[in-house]
Amino acid sequence: MxxxxxxxxxxxxxxxxxxxxxxxxxxxxxxxxxxxxxxxxxxxxxxxxxxxxxxxxxxxxxxxxxxxxxxGSKVLLLGFQYIASLDVAQIGQPIIERLRDISQCNSHLAIRDGLDVIYIARVSSPSSQINHVTVGTRLPVHRTSLGRMLLTSSTREEFEQLYPHDELPDNSPGSPSSREQLWEMIQQDKARGYVIGESYFRYGISSIVYPVFNHEKRVQAVVSIMVPSHEIPKSDRQRLQEVVRDAALKISDLLGALPAH
CATH class of the missing domain: 1.10.10.10 (Winged helix-like DNA-binding domain superfamily/Winged helix DNA-binding domain)
Incomplete structure (x- = not known):
């Protein structure tokens, strides 16, 4: 033409x-x-x-x-929306690789699809004895610390659309016993800003989870590490929290998230 x-x-x-x-x-x-x-x-x-x-x-x-x-600020918003439309896994892969190197723990990036957590990127520590999850693995949102953190941006209305009944599906031992209990846990996680799940989903394996925000200040993904212990040693806890938090902040920044206050 x-x-x-x-x-x-x-x-x-x-x-x-x-x-x-x-x-x-x-x-x-x-x-x-x-x-x-x-x-x-x-x-x-x-x-x-x-x-x-x-x-x-x-x-x-x-x-x-x-x-x-x-x-005006709307011009910047156009740029943020473009950045946020990029593949989160592509943006996050090099960051979780560095997280793995610093923490010496298996590192992951996950998103939510309906009632499932989906792992979209992962790297394993050479010294790790944990059977790592593979990309594409799905786990129930309500049964994992990653899933709870992914729901922290949800309104009550959005939450009830996901879980219309008080009884939760697949109510296994260790999982929230009801919708209300799950909602309370999510609100506590939101206020805290992170989740430490010690042997929550798998006995003998703990996790540290931080949210990744997009330009709308909504949780778009989560970054996590798996720690091969029933309880994370107090001597390592603060250091590991800081490196996971920093990784989540870097990805959030690339997605156009505004600085947290």
Whole structure:
């Protein structure tokens, strides 16, 4: 298709608006309207309509004191959404590899699919005697510390849609006995900001789990390590928590999450 053929399908107003944004981005400073329409090389009336539209939508903001314009926060949001659309496993793989090297523990990245936790990336420590999970392994959300952390961004309504009945499926020993108990555990995990599951799902194996947030401040994934002990030694606990937390923060940062307060 020739350039002339392509041009007839273009939306002129959109083109002009994007040209205004490009000018603001390239100048990296606040510009007056006169500077904008001159640098964008478009008629004043056309530039005025484009600026009014972009300002109304929050893509540019006006400084009322100087009557100048700059790029708005919504432009940054577009970038965050693009980053968040990338494969979380691809982003997280090198980070959990480094986590494995520092912690000397099997390291994992997992997401939630409905009522299941799915492992989407994992690396094993050469010295580990633990039978590691494989990528694609599914476990019940309500029976794992990873699953509980993945639910910490859920509203009560979303939670009840997942678990419409008070009795939980596959209510095995060691698992929450009811929906209400599970919800209380999730709220405690949310307030704490992490989960340490000592022999919670498998006897003799403990885990440390931290959430990975996306640009909407919702939990998109979790990072975890498996510690080959019934109870994590107090001498190692703080160090291991810190390295898992740092790995989760790095992935969250790459996903466009805002700094935690």
């Amino acid at each position: 020739s350039n002339q053929q392509v041009a007839k399908y273009l939306v002129p107003g959109l083109v002009k608006g994007l040209e205004i944004l490009l000018v603001l981005g390239q100048q990296n400073k606040e510009l007056t309207f006169a500077e904008l329409h001159r640098l964008a090389k478009m008629p004043k009336a056309t530039a005025y309509r484009a600026v009014q539209t972009l300002e109304h939508m929050g893509f540019i903001i006006r400084n009322s004191r100087t009557n100048t314009f700059s790029v």
